[in-house]
Amino acid sequence: MKVAVLGAGPAGLYFAISMKRRNPAHEITVFERNKADDTFGWGVVLSAETLDNLAANDAVSAAWIREYFAHWDDIAVYHKGVRTVSTGHGFCGIGRKRLLLLLQRRARDLGVELIFETEIGDPKSYMAQYDLVIGADGLNSRSRAAFAEVFKSDIDVRKCKFVWLGTRQKFDDAFTFIFEKTEHGWVWAHAYQFEPETATFIVECSEATWAAWGFGDMTRQQSIAACERIFASYLGGHALMSNASHLRGSAWINFPRVLCARWSHKNLALMGDAAASAHFSIGSGTKLALESAVALADYLHSQPTLEEAFEKYESARRTEVLRLQSAARNSLEWFEEVERYLDLDPVQFNYALLTRSQRISHENLRLRDPEWLANAEAWFQRRAGNTDNVRRAPMFAPFQLRELKFRNRVVVSPMAQYKAIDGCPTDWHFAHYAERAKGGAGLVHIEMTCISPEGRITPGCTGFYAPEHEVAWKRLVDFVHRETEAKICAQIGHSGPKGSTQLGWQQSDAPLPNGNWPVMAASAIPWSPGNQVPKAMDRADMDRVRDQFASSAAMAARCGFDMLEIHAAHGYLLSSFVTPLTNRRTDQYGGALENRLRFPLEVFHAVRTVWPAEKPISMRISANDWVGDEGVTPHEAVEIARLLQAAGVDICDVSAGQTSIAARPVYGRMFQTPFSDRIRNETGMATMAVGNIYEPDHVNSILLAGRADLVCLARPHLTDPYWTLHAAVALGDRDVSWPDPYLPGRDQLYRLAERTSTMGLKV
Ligand SMILES: Cc1cc2nc3c(=O)[nH]c(=O)nc-3n(C[C@H](O)[C@H](O)[C@H](O)COP(=O)(O)OP(=O)(O)OC[C@H]3O[C@@H](n4cnc5c(N)ncnc54)[C@H](O)[C@@H]3O)c2cc1C
Numbered sequence: 221m222k223v224a225v226l227g228a229g230p231a232g233l234y235f236a237i238s239m240k241r242r243n244p245a246h247e248i249t250v251f252e253r254n255k256a257d258d259t260f261g262w263g264v265v266l267s268a269e270t271l272d273n274l275a276a277n278d279a280v281s282a283a284w285i286r287e288y289f290a291h292w293d294d295i296a297v298y299h300k301g302v303r304t305v306s307t308g309h310g311f312c313g314i315g316r317k318r319l320l321l322l323l324q325r326r327a328r329d330l331g332v333e334l335i336f337e338t339e340i341g342d343p344k345s346y347m348a349q350y351d352l353v354i355g356a357d358g359l360n361s362r363s364r365a366a367f368a369e370v371f372k373s374d375i376d377v378r379k380c381k382f383v384w385l386g387t388r389q390k391f392d393d394a395f396t397f398i399f400e401k402t403e404h405g406w407v408w409a410h411a412y413q414f415e416p417e418t419a420t421f422i423v424e425c426s427e428a429t430w431a432a433w434g435f436g437d438m439t440r441q442q443s444i445a446a447c448e449r450i451f452a453s454y455l456g457g458h459a460l461m462s463n464a465s466h467l468r469g470s471a472w473i474n475f476p477r478v479l480c481a482r483w484s485h486k487n488l489a490l491m492g493d494a495a496a497s498a499h500f501s502i503g504s505g506t507k508l509a510l511e512s513a514v515a516l517a518d519y520l521h522s523q524p525t526l527e528e529a530f531e532k533y534e535s536a537r538r539t540e541v542l543r544l545q546s547a548a549r550n551s552l553e554w555f556e557e558v559e560r561y562l563d564l565d566p567v568q569f570n571y572a573l574l575t576r577s578q579r580i581s582h583e584n585l586r587l588r589d590p591e592w593l594a595n596a597e598a599w600f601q602r603r604a605g606n607t608d609n610v611r612r613a614p615m616f617a618p619f620q621l622r623e624l625k626f627r628n629r630v631v632v633s634p635m636a637q638y639k640a641i642d643g644c645p646t647d648w649h650f651a652h653y654a655e656r657a658k659g660g661a662g663l664v665h666i667e668m669t670c671i672s673p674e675g676r677i678t679p680g681c682t683g684f685y686a687p688e689h690e691v692a693w694k695r696l697v698d699f700v701h702r703e704t705e706a707k708i709c710a711q712i713g714h715s716g717p718k719g720s721t722q723l724g725w726q727q728s729d730a731p732l733p734n735g736n737w738p739v740m741a742a743s744a745i746p747w748s749p750g751n752q753v754p755k756a757m758d759r760a761d762m763d764r765v766r767d768q769f770a771s772s773a774a775m776a777a778r779c780g781f782d783m784l785e786i787h788a789a790h791g792y793l794l795s796s797f798v799t800p801l802t803n804r805r806t807d808q809y810g811g812a813l814e815n816r817l818r819f820p821l822e823v824f825h826a827v828r829t830v831w832p833a834e835k836p837i838s839m840r841i842s843a844n845d846w847v848g849d850e851g852v853t854p855h856e857a858v859e860i861a862r863l864l865q866a867a868g869v870d871i872c873d874v875s876a877g878q879t880s881i882a883a884r885p886v887y888g889r890m891f892q893t894p895f896s897d898r899i900r901n902e903t904g905m906a907t908m909a910v911g912n913i914y915e916p917d918h919v920n921s922i923l924l925a926g927r928a929d930l931v932c933l934a935r936p937h938l939t940d941p942y943w944t945l946h947a948a949v950a951l952g953d954r955d956v957s958w959p960d961p962y963l964p965g966r967d968q969l970y971r972l973a974e975r976t977s978t979m980g981l982k983v
């Protein structure tokens with residue numbers, strides 16, 4: 221096969237090597253604009269696993285690369301003058317120039333023709349002359365641009381500014397992050413050794429800080445001199461160096477995240493940064509390039525046609541690339557928002573940094589560095605006021621709101637059961653909630669319980685509006701207090717435009733087949749074309765509903781509930797005021813956010829006056845309508861939380877969505893937690909995180925990274941009322957309390973867990 225490779229970066233060279241290894245008869249020419257030894261960049265990071273993959277592909281070049289590898293296990297973080305070190309991370313670094321020279325040598329030895337100092341013109345001319353053309357021409361790929369309409373690239377130019385520099389100062393004991401507060405804002409560095417005498421030193425900052433420093437108007441040397449001053453105390457008198465002499469201007473760039481809908485067209489395939497880029501903070505750009513090169517070479521030899529090989533290449537590599545890009549996105553977003561976290565305690569800051577990409581979990585950190593993690597857990601426990609046994613996971617730290625003390629951070633999220641009769645909870649509710657209260661969670665929410673018959677979502681919803689409701693709820697609350705250590709929270713709400721609909725397991729949100737009751741909302745906008753048009757509330761409606769909220773809260777107080785939550789999320793009545801999608805009012809209750817929150821806050825104040833002063837009140841919000849700027853955005857959710865906090869709401873339960881049928885949520889593990897993180901760290905308000913959180917590992921990492929104060933699990937508690945007690949068994953925590961009659965069961969579980977762990981299995 222006659223092959224033209226456009227670009228002699230890691231992707232192009234390694235592809236040429238991999239092809240020749242599979243069939244020496246291929247005629248391969250690599251075209252490159254730079255000179256053979258005129259390359260940019262400093263150290264390249266690869267994991268031990270990647271190197272093993274390379275060795276399986278070409279043992280010779282892998283052995284050469286290994287010879288030059290700098291290896292380190294530790295990550296050091298300088299923050300607020302404190303150096304924190306954790307270990308067990310296992311990285312290798314090699315100079316990019318060294319790597320390319322080795323790959324060039326190997327390619328030549330295998331008979332690849334390398335042509336330097338040649339500008340690639342139109343890739344179409346190569347496509348006409350060669351059987352196969354590889355577009356390995358990097359981030360600003362001409363091969364990609366030539367077929368823009370086919371590849372449909374999506375290039376997201378990210379917010380931070382950075383510059384790749386090097387230094388002779390040694391960073392040979394750890395991959396080092398340095399955060400420095402300067403007169404113009406925070407500037408940070410990512411530093412790692414890659415050769416005995418040289419370390420990479422990437423300097424990064426926000427666009428605002430970059431502008432305030434005037435880096436854009438400086439020459440490269442002026443920029444370097446400024447960075448040397450900023451990091452003088454870490455450089456030990458050594459200079460910072462730039463080797464991007466072929467780049468114009470100051471060499472500061474914004475990272476472009478490249479995605480392409482397709483990677484191939486006719487006989488041309490894109491590879492490496494040309495096809496997909498990964499942010500340098502997870503050190504995977506070169507890994508992606510090399511592994512894609514191996515994959516395509518493989519498919520070209522295992523598939524019968526070029527077309528099928530390309531198809532395989534795209535389908536098999538895409539998942540891996542997307543997985544890495546998603547981790548890279550988490551990581552780069554963390555750095556973009558790092559100023560939100562810089563006031564955290566150094567222990568928590570360090571933990572948040574290490575877990576930023578969500579590839580390293582809490583238990584994974586324990587495997588890497590058990591001592592460091594134990595110290596971080598002890599710090600968390602002590603800060604939570606637990607001095608007795610600090611060697612417990614974060615989920616078992618106590619928490620307090622007003623006078624209410626929670627024994628741990630796990631919350632049973634509110635979940636409608638649709639089993640009430642005329643609003644009255646039944647034996648089902650007693651059995652269901654009593655079980656969850658016995659299951660170990662610190663707090664159990666009851667479902668959205670409605671303030672009036674017409675405020676119910678469905679005919680099966682519970683209420684706080686008739687004397688028999690009070691009797692039934694009080695029986696449950698008394699049981700929970702008498703027999704368990706759980707606290708119990710009443711969630712109160714009004715269904716608004718989503719009322720008079722079918723039970724959850726019927727046609728959810730669809731009107732009843734018969735017996736519908738009239739509904740109301742902030743504006744006369746139906747939930748969907750199939751739902752009733754609600755009445756836009758007038759002042760008399762608002763007064764009545766506000767008083768019904770207060771009277772329900774008074775009933776919940778008489779029942780003895782420990783905490784109250786006002787439901788202002790998910791498109792129900794109060795939510796219909798908050799989101800601009802359903803609030804089109806032109807009076808003082810519509811328009812600006814302060815206006816849209818006016819009625820929900822009137823309700824809060826009315827409830828607060830009847831709710832005992834020593835007990836907290838929470839408000840559940842939808843922090844993202846998932847419709848873009850038309851609706852509530854995570855940014856506006858921070859402003860919502862600020863207003864709630866100013867009004868005296870004790871904690872914000874940060875949910876999202878269910879406010880519009882046009883919503884396009886992006887699901888995933890812990891997918892709503894970033895909204896809680898943002899609210900908590902930008903406002904200082906206590907938060908609960910919720911949404912697809914299902915493992916103890918998730919709960920612990922959310923808490924220790926400071927992304928929420930309490931963590932709600934809904935569906936996991938439907939299948940396992942004892943989720944918290946089971947989590948304790950799995951984590952080896954023996955300090956949770958079980959109901960006395962269940963102790964023999966507990967002891968058996970502990971024995972089984974010990975036996976499994978001595979056999980090296982995970983429970
Ligand atoms: C300024 C900068 C510095 C970097 N430094 C590092 C670093 O120190 N460590 C690290 O791990 N990663 C670094 N990276 C990231 C790294 O380049 C990529 O993730 C990785 O090298 C991808 O390999 P590639 O072969 O796809 O692309 P590249 O390495 O970018 O290779 C593409 C090659 O194509 C050539 N080329 C492009 N267009 C043409 C044309 N029209 N005609 C002829 N030749 C052309 C380029 O000169 C280049 O040699 C750096 C990136 C940038 C932008």
Ligand SMILES: Cc1cc2nc3c(=O)[nH]c(=O)nc-3n(C[C@H](O)[C@H](O)[C@H](O)COP(=O)(O)O)c2cc1C
Nearest residue numbers: 633634635636667668875910911912913933934935
């Ligand atoms: C069956 C069911 C009923 C629910 N009812 C309520 C409710 O009454 N009030 C509320 O605020 N959220 C309700 N939710 C939403 C949950 O509290 C939670 O926010 C959501 O399920 C995401 O959490 P999860 O991924 O842990 O399930 C309900 C969820 C389910 C599955």
